[in-house]
Amino acid sequence: MLDLIIRNGRIVTASEILPAGLEIGVKDGKIAVIGIGLDAGPDTEVVDAEGAYITPGGVDSHAHIEQDNSPTGDTWETGSRSAIAGGNTTVLAFASQRRDETSIKPCVERYHAKAGSNSYCDYGFHVIVTNATYAVLEEDLPSLAADGITSVKLYMTYLPLRLGDGDLFSIMMAARQLGVTTMVHAENHDMVDQIAKRLAARGHTQTQFHAVARPQIAETEATYRAISLAEVTDAPILLVHMSAPAALEHVRAAQAHLLPIHAETCPHYLYLTSQKLHSHSYDEIDGAQHICAPPLRHDKKDLEQLWAELANGTYTVVSSDHAPSLYDHPNGKKRGFVVAEDGTKTVDFRVVPNGVPGIETRLPLLFNRTYDPEVGPPASEDAPVHISLPRFVALTSTNPAQLYGLAHKKGSLQPGLDADIVIWYPEATKSGSSSTVLTPSSSTESVASPSPFLITNSMLHHCIDYTPFEGMSVRNWPRYVFLRGRRVWDRDNGGVLGQPGDGEYLPRTKSRILTGQLGRTVTGMAYGERKAWA
Ligand SMILES: *[C@@H]1O[C@H](CO)[C@@H](O)[C@H](O)[C@H]1NC(C)=O
């Protein structure tokens, strides 16, 4: 007897859209069967998808939740609630080592305690290594990998977090041996620091100068340096939140040499430009809402280039990099106000906390530029590049699940995996006839064509007082979300139905390399030369 049957939907996988008519049968929290005419028993919950697309629950592999360095950000309860309401059933967040800690075990325990009974969605941790001691490299990383933490994140910038090239090298060496994926935030710290100081000396400290201080070349140089370190150590890496087309050229070149170099981007880099960093007046700070690093880039053309790289596979994953701080709070974005002794107030972008919220809007925003391969991409001057629905599933769910060692449970609609399922609203079909569509504002009124969903902060479920995407319209939104077969989100009937504590901790297996392969000889090295020192 099945617990749940979902009928009348279009099932999207990372490679195709399955034929209409196939139904999903769920038993004990797992997908038991995908077939036709599944039998419902008296206790089976039956859901009619009304012709809508069905995608696997989103795996958001980069979110900062309740970190020590972000006092006004989301808690596990609010961050994971927001994830569910946006279709993400799995979140990989960070456990961050303090600089003075010689081990990473205590930080993992601290972050476990925070998430503990508070998460609405399933979760895991990447460890941010800030002090690469002998104990970390030789003892902690191996024992954490054995316990299911199979990824680390390293920073090349930010004073309290950044590592030098020597530490990057030794951590990559350790990670490679353990099958651990290394995530790298690549920006040239000293270049940024020098430019910021020189800007400040000339009084250029308003919010828009944040983007001036972090030019694309800072990302490009550091990206190439990280790739070089990965190549010489033969370690797979993922460059997080890449926003500079010139930096992506290095990624593509590395991939063409079959190096295991992966790249990630986020919706804010795809949709917003540095125009957003301008505040409304000289002594105002609303532009701080859009301060994140790397910064939003200047030119719409750059953004379109990123879409093209999403469409053709240079990028492996799209994450939210949800890293929120309250706007209207002295320890949030308004920390950027500097008050002089005489009481005058100025703005200094250098002390604004970095990051933007986005865990709930990730899927809907990305979904907005998808197309059904049977129909083909729409022609649009504004948005020349679209990605296919299977590619959307790969980028937001299947690839992150594989890359981070979760493919045995998550990332695909297939028998044996967790029944983490997103059902969208029905859309107009290819024949031009349109399905009945429920508008977001009213569950009873049907309209003939899909009504856009307007993003406003008041509809979101995080605890942050703004969204960088305020006022933007998207064509669809997750209507129902199932976590391990249980309905945890029903947009028109109750919203969030899940509870804190529904989410389970996910121990992970070794990462799967999705691009390139290990064991390449470095250009210019003799065959076997690495063996003399590695
Ligand atoms: C790492 O931690 C030790 C012990 O607290 C400390 O002495 C050392 O300075 C730290 N290293 C860095 C890079 O901060």
Ligand SMILES: *[C@@H]1O[C@H](CO)[C@@H](O)[C@H](O)[C@H]1NC(C)=O
């Ligand atoms: C992907 O698209 C970008 C942008 O058009 C292009 O520069 C790049 O060469 C493409 N990569 C591949 C592998 O086709």
Ligand SMILES: *[C@@H]1O[C@H](CO)[C@@H](O)[C@H](O)[C@H]1NC(C)=O
């Ligand atoms: C889930 O997270 C991904 C990655 O951050 C994001 O792109 C996507 O929009 C989110 N999905 C939903 C439905 O919120």
Ligand SMILES: *[C@@H]1O[C@H](CO)[C@@H](O)[C@H](O)[C@H]1NC(C)=O
């Ligand atoms: C979503 O797509 C529609 C066209 O389908 C477009 O009008 C709208 O501006 C898009 N939204 C965003 C945020 O780009």
Ligand SMILES: [Zn+2]
């Ligand atoms: Zn981040």
